[in-house]
Amino acid sequence: xxxxxxxxxxxxxxxxSLRLSCAASGFTSPYYVVGWFRQAPGKEREGVSCxxxxxxxxxxxDSVKGRFxxxxxxxxxxxxxxxxxxxxxxxxxxxxxxxxxxxxYCTSRPDEYDTWGQGTQVTVSS
Numbered sequence: 677x678x679x680x681x682x683x684x685x686x687x688x689x690x691x692x693s694l695r696l697s698c699a700a701s702g703f704t705s706p707y708y709v710v711g712w713f714r715q716a717p718g719k720e721r722e723g724v725s726c727x728x729x730x731x732x733x734x735x736x737x738d739s740v741k742g743r744f745x746x747x748x749x750x751x752x753x754x755x756x757x758x759x760x761x762x763x764x765x766x767x768x769x770x771x772x773x774x775x776x777x778x779x780x781y782c783t784s785r786p787d788e789y790d791t792w793g794q795g796t797q798v799t800v801s802s
Contacts, residue, residue: 713771725744729778772793
């Protein structure tokens with residue numbers, strides 16, 4: 677059974693940092709893309725970042741470029757999202773998701789992903 681579990685969310689002041697983790701289990705193939713998405717109340721789900729199975733390809737939404745960094749440790753089956761210089765508009769529930777592919781790229785289109793975590797809340801407020 678494929679499973680993703682997020683952790684690391686919390687309350688942080690503007691300008692602060694958080695690191696989210698996404699632990700994967702049950703994947704029999706090492707070739708899976710992981711993406712981070714977020715959804716604020718009353719807003720559509722937004723793709724934040726994604727990383728290819730090798731980790732060589734990453735993509736970021738314009739709103740987080742230069743502030744967020746995605747990485748993965750395949751030995752630990754974990755993907756991280758380092759979030760720096762956080763802003764109140766980053767407040768949302770953050771989800772990680774995955775899909776199996778042998779491609780070298782990743783996409784932030786939610787409909788490509790077929791396994792989702794339960795989400796972790798990030799609140800940026802003073």
